[in-house]
Every structure is written in C-alpha cells, then in structure tokens.
Amino acid sequence: MSSVLRRPEIFMFIAGVVMGLTLFGYFFNVPQVIDLVTWFQTFATHVSFFAVWLGFLTAARIHIYNIQRRTPGVWYFSIVMFLSCLIPFLAALPEIAKPSIETPIYTWPFNWVYTPLGAALYATTGFYIFSAAYRAFRARSLEATILLVAGCLVMLGNAPIGEVIWNQIPTINDWLQMTGQTPGMRALNITAALGIVYFGLRVAIGAEKRVTTFGAGGG
Amino acid sequence: MNTLYLEQILFAGRGSSLVVLILLVVFFFIGLRLAKMGRPPKMRRLPAMDAIDEAIGRAAEMGKPALYTPGITGSLASEQGPQMVASITILSYVAEGCARYDVPLIVDFAQGDAIPLMDETLRLAYLKQGKPEKYDPKMLNYFPGQSPMVTGILGHLQRLRPAAFFMIGGLYYESVVIGEAANFVGAMTIGGTANTHQLPFIIAVCDYVLIGEEIYAASAYLSKDPYQIATIAGEDWIKFVLMALLLLGFILEPLGIKYISSFLRW
Amino acid sequence: MGEGQTIWEKMGAIDRRILYWALFISLALPYIKPLGLPVSIAETSYALYNYINTLGPNDVVVMSIEFGVSAWSECLPGFVAVSKHLVQRGVKIIYWCVGYTDCDLTMEAVMARIPQLKGPGQPAGPGDYKYGVDWVYFGYIAGGETTVAQLADNIRNVLRTDKYGTPIDEIPLMKNVNSARDIKLVVDSTTGDYGDYYVRQWRMRYGTAVAEIGIAMNYSTFIPYYQAGLAVGALKGIRGAAEYEKLIGEFGEATISLDALNISHLLVIIAIIFANISYFMTRRKGGVR
Structure with missing residues (x-):
C-alpha cells in the first residue's frame, strides 16, 4: 500500500488537479470553484505552519548530535538553542488556548532579543554592499563601464549632495530610473513570469524529473 | 459549459491573460511533439550552470x-x-x-x-x-x-x-x-x-x-534531455508573440487603432 | 597584502575592514556636524502627495506595514510622514501587516511619532484620531499574497477582530468597509514583494489605488507599475521620506538621516574611483587581474 501511495503519478495527479482548479478559479467567477481554491490555499497555509515542527525536528536532530558528541566549538550553542525553544514553550503552555499569547517570557525574547539581533544583522548589509561595490565595480569592459557610470550617477542622484555637485544630476538620475531601467525591468518580470508558468507545466506533466520522481526510490 | 457561458463568468480584465496562457500551453505541447519527432530545439549556454561542475571539482x-x-x-x-x-x-x-x-x-x-x-x-x-x-x-x-x-x-x-x-x-x-x-x-x-x-x-x-x-x-x-529542452522552446515562441503584440501596439495606438489595448484590457 | 606589491595593487586589494571603518566613521560624522543640504522633490513623491490631497474625512486608506524593525531606518520615516499627511487630511486609516511578525513594535513606533493617534481607551481631544472611529490596527495577518487577495475580496472573511480583540462589526470605522472597493488607497511600505501583491490583487482586480514607500532598492522594481498607471506614487527609501517631510512641512527623522546618505554615497563613489585607478594602473604595468 505504501509503495502505491509513493508512486510519482499520484503526486502529479494531485498537482495537476490543484493547478487546474486554481487557474480556473482565477479566470472564471464560479463561487464553488473559488471556495474550493480558497480551501486549498488555507490548507496549504496550515501545512506550512505544521512544517515549522518538522523544521524543529530536523534542527533538533543536528543539535542533539552536537550535544551527544560534544562537537568542538558548537555543542554549547546547541544547548542554548534547545533552552531558547523550551523555556518560552513551557511559559506559553498555560495560555495555549488563547488567540494570542502575551506572556512576557514569550514575547520579551522575541521583541527585545530576536528582533534587535535581526535588525543588527540587516544593518550590516550596508557594509557588505560597500566592500562588494569596491571589489566588483571596475571598468573591465565597455558594458561594465556603462554600468559603473550609470550606478555612480544614480547614487549621486539618490543623495542631495549630487545636486550640489551638479544641478543636472537629478534629471539624469530620473531619466535612468524612469526610462533607462524600466524596459529591462519589465522584460525581466515578463520572462520570469513565463518561466514560472512553463516550470509549473513541466512539473504537472512530469517532465521536471528531478522533483516529480519524488518517492520513486521507495523505502 | 458553452463558450458564451464561459465568457459571461470570465473575470473582467483577465481575458487576455487567459488567451496568452492557452497559447503557452499549445506551444508547450508543440515543443513536445517536435521533440518526439526528433527535432528538439537548440538551447543557448548558461555559463552559471556549466560552472557548477567546475565549482564541485574545485571543492x-x-x-x-x-x-x-x-x-x-x-x-x-x-x-x-x-x-x-x-x-x-x-x-x-x-x-x-x-x-x-x-x-x-x-x-x-x-x-x-x-x-x-x-x-x-x-x-x-x-x-x-x-x-x-x-x-x-x-x-x-x-x-x-x-x-x-x-x-x-x-x-x-x-x-x-x-x-x-x-x-x-x-x-x-x-x-x-x-x-x-x-x-x-x-x-x-x-x-x-x-x-x-x-x-x-x-x-x-x-x-x-x-x-x-x-x-x-x-x-x-x-539534463540535456531533448524531451525536457523541447518544453522550453514554447517559452521562446510566446516571447515572439508578445514582442509582435508590443510592436503592433506601438504602431497602431498612435494611429488611433485601439485593438491591442482593448484586447489587453479584455 | 603580500611582499613586492605595488601601491596600486595594495590599493586594489585593500583590507575590507579598513573600508568598513571608513564607512562607520563617515556615517557618524554628520551627527556631530550636520550638513543640511537642500533636497528636490521627485515626480513620484509629488504624485503620491497630490493623490492624498484629493482624499478627505469620508475616505478610508489602508497603510500596510510590510517592513520589520530591521528596516525602520529606511521605511519608518516615510511611513510616518504619509500617516501624518493622512491625519492632516482627516482621512480614516486602517493599519495591518501581512508580512512581518514584529509589526506591533512598528505600530508602537508610529504611535509614538504621531501623538494624534490615540490608542484604545485613550481620551481623544479635538484634532486627535480616536481609535476605532478614525483609525484601527489589525496586527499581523498570516498568509502572504493569498491573504492579500482574500482581504481584497472580503475583509471579514479574514479578520474577525482587531489587534485588541474587538469584533470587527463593533468597530465604527469598519461599518461600511468590506472589501477593496471600499478603500480609496493602499500605501504599502515594504522591503520585499508586497507592493507587487497589492498591485496584482487590489489594483488589477478592483482598481484600488496603490502606492509604495519601499526601501530605495525596491524603487526600481516598482517604477514600471507607476509608469503603467498601476500605482499613484512611490517614495524612494529615506530620500523619498525626506522629500515627503518637506512636502507636508514637518521635518523629521528622514531629513536628519539625509546627511548620512550624502556622506555614505559620496564615500562609496570615491572608493569606486580609487578601485578603478588601482585597476588601470595595475593593468598598465602588466599586473594580473
């Protein structure tokens, strides 16, 4: 039975039916189909929430291994990881039935540890962009030179100091952003959208063998 | 479900997208058919994909x-x-x-x-x-x-x-x-x-x-599999259709002929 | 940096920690000695300002918080400036968030910067925005583009209560608001793709006006929508926010941050020029690159 359920044709059939109904619901106003598609979407959202548990189990496997083997340099971080999962979870248990959990021990680490850490990490992006620009923006060819000059003009146009240097910089910047880059951006968007549709079709008919042979290995 | 009924229930503004989608599917299967007849299209090089082997070899x-x-x-x-x-x-x-x-x-x-x-x-x-x-x-x-x-x-x-x-x-x-x-x-x-x-x-x-x-x-x-490569050919054909539409619109719209814009808004 | 390298080669392969320190110091300098350079207004900022000027107390606008605390420096000043403009015009405001779980902190920051926005239970005087009547906050709503689409179709299918647990039917502001048809404008402030979601699901399907207050990087991806008439305006990162502060006559954080923008951009350009001088000098001397 389990080998029958793992047959690729079953996955392809499900993908095909869901794809067909979703497309139909997008184009045609048939309330029954739209309701069904909404149900599919809600179902998928719920699955992705449960997948966080799967993610936790996957991460736990690695961290338990680290702790058991005392992997040098990382095992104590694995303990921190488990504690930071366990303590808020236990603290939130009494409020599990409520629509939102507001226990400080649950919200405080999120608001005042996780969020500032994320913000700090994001703030480092500027430094990385700086060193990447220093390394990459070199006039190695005609195309690279055009990119370099355009990039510098846009940067100057983005900052008021550009206007102080030359009052035509904002005009050039506007032209580059509104006229120069828009056709390229549109072309990229259109071709990426076509790429998605074709990729979806290949998955649906089983031509995308690397993912549609899912489960074919048995076991 | 006849054509008239389908037109009645079609959401406004999505008709042109539906036509393009149908064309996409048609081209997709034409590509497949050509591959089965032994005439797969050529595919340009993707240097990044070729570099994967080089990167793994380096590692x-x-x-x-x-x-x-x-x-x-x-x-x-x-x-x-x-x-x-x-x-x-x-x-x-x-x-x-x-x-x-x-x-x-x-x-x-x-x-x-x-x-x-x-x-x-x-x-x-x-x-x-x-x-x-x-x-x-x-x-x-x-x-x-x-x-x-x-x-x-x-x-x-x-x-x-x-x-x-x-x-x-x-x-x-x-x-x-x-x-x-x-x-x-x-x-x-x-x-x-x-x-x-x-x-x-x-x-x-x-x-x-x-x-x-x-x-x-x-x-x-x-994969280098002609059957798989053929499925990409249709993507290029639809690009030609879209380019032709753009060009037509570029010529006809200034002349006051609004067929293309009406179609895109359908 | 190895032995026998020329000055040009050393300059080309400069230790990135030197670059990082240079950037850090130059970002700090304007806080000691502000430059205060004038700023001109971009067409897209004017367009949004002019559109909001057509709105009044009978109109409802959605302000979608699609940025986390990490992007406060770039998105929050513009978000606050547009909110202030809406308050000046007396427009009703709905705040919600589809993308970031830390949006409550952002909402707190917006309230701290706009004293007229009175929270639930706070007394509202003349000129203040009374919670539930003039503005409402729904907090984080999970589901990405699917949710954006469902909100456009029927807000009540997705939202039963506001952030503070008040049933939606007991909120006076929401009495006649059911779908995208009842909303005059969605202003989406984003670090990612949420502007696209609103264009696809609100503008394309219901004709609702959409505008974006994105990080500067998003501006170039949003401009095609503006040019196609699918968006009524856009602010370009912190610069756009400073432009908007100038337009509404309330100078704030964005105007202060502009000096850092000036110095950092200038530093990057100078660094690029140095890198290229090094590149050409090394190449002229037959160096390997």
Whole structure:
C-alpha cells in the first residue's frame, strides 16, 4: 500500500488537479470553484505552519548530535538553542488556548532579543554592499563601464549632495530610473513570469524529473 | 459549459491573460511533439550552470565542502514557491556531483515545508550515484527565519570555509551579506534568483549568475534531455508573440487603432 | 597584502575592514556636524502627495506595514510622514501587516511619532484620531499574497477582530468597509514583494489605488507599475521620506538621516574611483587581474 501511495503519478495527479482548479478559479467567477481554491490555499497555509515542527525536528536532530558528541566549538550553542525553544514553550503552555499569547517570557525574547539581533544583522548589509561595490565595480569592459557610470550617477542622484555637485544630476538620475531601467525591468518580470508558468507545466506533466520522481526510490 | 457561458463568468480584465496562457500551453505541447519527432530545439549556454561542475571539482581538489542555500520563499504554496522547487532541482544536480566526487555537502535553508522534498531529492541523488550510505539527513540545516538563516550561513562559511557556495532561489537582503562573506573565505560563488530587486547585488557578489527565468530552465538544461529542452522552446515562441503584440501596439495606438489595448484590457 | 606589491595593487586589494571603518566613521560624522543640504522633490513623491490631497474625512486608506524593525531606518520615516499627511487630511486609516511578525513594535513606533493617534481607551481631544472611529490596527495577518487577495475580496472573511480583540462589526470605522472597493488607497511600505501583491490583487482586480514607500532598492522594481498607471506614487527609501517631510512641512527623522546618505554615497563613489585607478594602473604595468 505504501509503495502505491509513493508512486510519482499520484503526486502529479494531485498537482495537476490543484493547478487546474486554481487557474480556473482565477479566470472564471464560479463561487464553488473559488471556495474550493480558497480551501486549498488555507490548507496549504496550515501545512506550512505544521512544517515549522518538522523544521524543529530536523534542527533538533543536528543539535542533539552536537550535544551527544560534544562537537568542538558548537555543542554549547546547541544547548542554548534547545533552552531558547523550551523555556518560552513551557511559559506559553498555560495560555495555549488563547488567540494570542502575551506572556512576557514569550514575547520579551522575541521583541527585545530576536528582533534587535535581526535588525543588527540587516544593518550590516550596508557594509557588505560597500566592500562588494569596491571589489566588483571596475571598468573591465565597455558594458561594465556603462554600468559603473550609470550606478555612480544614480547614487549621486539618490543623495542631495549630487545636486550640489551638479544641478543636472537629478534629471539624469530620473531619466535612468524612469526610462533607462524600466524596459529591462519589465522584460525581466515578463520572462520570469513565463518561466514560472512553463516550470509549473513541466512539473504537472512530469517532465521536471528531478522533483516529480519524488518517492520513486521507495523505502 | 458553452463558450458564451464561459465568457459571461470570465473575470473582467483577465481575458487576455487567459488567451496568452492557452497559447503557452499549445506551444508547450508543440515543443513536445517536435521533440518526439526528433527535432528538439537548440538551447543557448548558461555559463552559471556549466560552472557548477567546475565549482564541485574545485571543492573536491581542495578537500573542502560545498554549501548550498535555496534562500527564503515563505512557503511552497506561496507565489515564491516555484523558486524553491526550481532551486531544489538544481540542488539535486549539485548533490549528484558532490556524491560523485565525495565532496561534503551542507544545505542551509529556512523553509519547513520543503524538508520532505529536499530530503527525498538528496537521498535519490546519492542513490543515483551508487552511494546511498553517504547521504546523511544532517546535511540539511533548518533555520527558523531569514536572519537566523543568514547567521547560520555566515557561521558555516567562517567555520567550514567551503570551496563552492551556491545561493539559488528566493533571495532577499541576505544575498549581498552571504555572497560577500563567501567571497571573503575564497569560495567560488554561483547565485541565481527571479527576485529582480536582488539581481544587481547577486551580480556584484557572485562569480556566476542565473538571471530570472534561467533558474526555471536550469533542470532541463542540466539534463540535456531533448524531451525536457523541447518544453522550453514554447517559452521562446510566446516571447515572439508578445514582442509582435508590443510592436503592433506601438504602431497602431498612435494611429488611433485601439485593438491591442482593448484586447489587453479584455 | 603580500611582499613586492605595488601601491596600486595594495590599493586594489585593500583590507575590507579598513573600508568598513571608513564607512562607520563617515556615517557618524554628520551627527556631530550636520550638513543640511537642500533636497528636490521627485515626480513620484509629488504624485503620491497630490493623490492624498484629493482624499478627505469620508475616505478610508489602508497603510500596510510590510517592513520589520530591521528596516525602520529606511521605511519608518516615510511611513510616518504619509500617516501624518493622512491625519492632516482627516482621512480614516486602517493599519495591518501581512508580512512581518514584529509589526506591533512598528505600530508602537508610529504611535509614538504621531501623538494624534490615540490608542484604545485613550481620551481623544479635538484634532486627535480616536481609535476605532478614525483609525484601527489589525496586527499581523498570516498568509502572504493569498491573504492579500482574500482581504481584497472580503475583509471579514479574514479578520474577525482587531489587534485588541474587538469584533470587527463593533468597530465604527469598519461599518461600511468590506472589501477593496471600499478603500480609496493602499500605501504599502515594504522591503520585499508586497507592493507587487497589492498591485496584482487590489489594483488589477478592483482598481484600488496603490502606492509604495519601499526601501530605495525596491524603487526600481516598482517604477514600471507607476509608469503603467498601476500605482499613484512611490517614495524612494529615506530620500523619498525626506522629500515627503518637506512636502507636508514637518521635518523629521528622514531629513536628519539625509546627511548620512550624502556622506555614505559620496564615500562609496570615491572608493569606486580609487578601485578603478588601482585597476588601470595595475593593468598598465602588466599586473594580473
């Protein structure tokens, strides 16, 4: 039975039916189909929430291994990881039935540890962009030179100091952003959208063998 | 369900999209038919895909691992989901290469619902190379969110010093951070995304780049299978149709002939 | 930096920690000695300002918080400036968030910067925005683009209560608001793709006006929508926010941050020029690159 359920044709059939109904619901106003598609979407959202548990189990496997083997340099971080999962979870248990959990021990680490850490990490992006620009923006060819000059003009146009240097910089910047880059951006968007549709079709008919042979290995 | 009824229930403004979609499907099957008749179309080179083997070979020579991240795409059911699936197809090829040359592979990601697909894809890739025992589920490192994933990747880059780094999929601000960090540790970097806002950064920090739609065509390109390549031909034909529409609109609209704009608004 | 390297080669391969320190110091300098350079207004900022000027107390606008605390420096000043403009015009405001779980912190920051926005239970005087009547906050709503589409179709299918647990039917502001048809404008402030979601699901399907206050990087991806008439305006990162502060006559954080923008951009350009001088000098001397 389990080998029958793992047959690729079953996955392809499900993908095909869901794809067909979703497309139909997008184009045609048939309330029954739209309701069904909404149900599919809600179902998928719920699955992705449960997948966080799967993610936790996957991460736990690695961290338990680290702790058991005392992997040098990382095992104590694995303990921190488990504690930071366990303590808020236990603290939130009494409020599990409520629509939102507001226990400080649950919200405080999120608001005042996780969020500032994320913000700090994001703030480092500027430094990385700086060193990447220093390394990459070199006039190695005609195309690279055009990119370099355009990039510098846009940067100057983005900052008021550009206007102080030359009052035509904002005009050039506007032209580059509104006229120069828009056709390229549109072309990229259109071709990426076509790429998605074709990729979806290949998955649906089983031509995308690397993912549609899912489960074919048995076991 | 007759045609008139379909027209009545069609949402306003989506008719032209439906026509384009139907054309896409028709071209897709014409491409398949041509392939079956032994006339597959030619496909241009994708240097980034050709560089995958070079990067894995480099890792094998240096005795260092390869690091792969499909980025962050919310969930498989989201509008970014196809990028994740496309990335997993490329991961499958990378894993086969790593299995062939015994290069340790680490996969860092932040999407829980992709774990079964990744797990099975990697297992099959190692099985295909006759080394199922080499596959260890601990290759998959899940991080619960964007910033944890970035931190995890930075940690792996610093500690393991991989020789090859792949970031292909739904990438956001992390692309410049991890790409530059990979460059700092001397890894050969191959990037790719359909997120247009990140392309300039990826181009700046990576050695090779898959631009936009190329990540969706990668699997067919890697397989060299005429049947798969044929499915991409239709994509080019529809581009010609769209270009013709643009050109017609460009000529007719100034003359006051509004057929094209009416069709697009239908 | 190895032995026997020329000055040009050393300059080309400069230790990135030197670059990082240079950037850090130059970002700090304007806080000691502000430059205060004038700023001109971009067409897209004017367009948004002019559109909001057509709105009044009978109109409802959605302000979608699609940025996390990490992007406060770039998105929050513009978000606050547009909110202030809406308050000046007396427009009703709905705040919600589809993308970031830390949006409560952002909402607190917006309230701290706009004293007229009175929270639930706070007394509202003349000129103040009374919670539930003039503005409402729904907090984080999971589901990405699917949710954006469902909100456009029927807000009540997705939202039963506001952030503070008040049933939606007991909120006076929401009495006649059911779908995208009842909303005059969606202003989406984003670090990612949420502007696209609103264009696809609100503008394309229901004709609702959409505008974006994105990070500067997003501006170039959003401009095609503006040019196609699918968006009524856009602010370009912190510069756009400073332009908007100038337009509404309330100078704030964005105007202060502009000096850092000036110095950092200038530093990057100078660094690029140095890198290229090094590149050409090394190449002329037959160096390997």
